[in-house]
Amino acid sequence: MSFAATLGLVALVQFGMPRLFATPDSSAAQRIALWGGRELAMLLLASLIAGLATTPYAAFHFHRITPYGVLANLAAMPVVSALVMPAGLLGLLAAPFGLDGPLWSLMGWGIDWMILVTRWVAALPGAVGRIAAFGIGPLIAASLGLLLIGLLRTPLRWSGAVVLVAATMWAVATPLPDILVSGDGRAVAVRGRDGRLHVMRTGKDVFATREWLAADADARLPADSSLGDGVSCDEAGCVLALADGRLVAMALRADALADDCARATLVVTTRAAPSSCAAAVVDRQRVQRQGALMLVQQGKGFAVTPVRTSATDRPWWPAPAEAGDFETTLTPRPPASRVQDATPPETEQGAED
DSSP states (O other): OHHHHHHHHHHHHHHTHHHHTSOOOSHHHHHHHHTTHHHHHHHHHHHHHHHHHHHHHHHHHHSEEOTTHHHHHHHHHHHIIIIIHHHHHHHHHHGGGTOOHHHHHHHHHHHHHHHHHHHHHHTSTTOSEEOOOOOHHHHHHHHHHHHHHHHOOSGGGGHHHHHHHHHHHHHHTOOOOSEEEOTTSSEEEEEOTTSSEEEEESSSOOHHHHHHHHHTTOOOOTTOGGGGTTOEEETTEEEEEOTTSOEEEEEOSGGGHHHHHHHOSEEEESSOOOTTOOSEEEOHHHHHHHOSEEEEEETTEEEEEESOOTTOOBTTBOOOSSOOOOOSEEOOOOOOOOOOOOOOOHHHHHHHO
């Protein structure tokens, strides 16, 4: 993010500074310059450009954008530049002589002002914009667009704006997951008929739920009671319906697997599922090898995106010793056809005799 902001400021200096600091050719321009209008304009533009340049990365990593960042910077940066930073520097120089106390107090007043501005801006309507998670592709495209705008000196640089628009459309078009499974298999989020996520989980760990909600551009907290809407649980497990009415089951006990395999389209369990299960299965073996999973409906089955594939090999998470990988799709098997008894009833047999 720092590199992107720096690139944006370099482009601003290259293209904007010469015009803003050109010699005024009118009395009105001279008065504006005398009143600090150019400096204020540069502060506004620098904050705007740096904020726009870092937006793709903030959206990718934190799933948030800050539309009022320019306003906060305009209110806070003059105090930071004129009071906080000079007081801090002078405090360091005066510390060996024991004269730094008043300087730290001045610095504290400036920081108090920054906190006041932050709280004021955060309380404004729409202060936090949320954006759903998207893949690395749109981020790379946005980075390319920024490089074209910032580095090229010919009119061709404006092709970067086209690339940025395409990257934005690509990010917005990213499909939302229908099912999310945590890395330990103890939490499952399902997108219901209302288009929002609903969660089945065991235990009190809410980290996965909090991250899922943020990545879904959902402002709810993990403790929100609406996350449990539509969830039906007992001591054997939980069930929750997808938007199309099909069931997703979370089996907690072995004796629940037979019923869940017959009724649900997907069964999530931390146990070993039977090979005869007719439902699509996310079991202990898959979770241990692939970690957290994202499932998107694809026909009657699901396209699976795991956190970890067979190519993932890190010092803290080495690749599995066994070769191969799980399939990238999960599809429920059709119910086994029942054998029909063709023997006629006894009454019909007697009539024929």
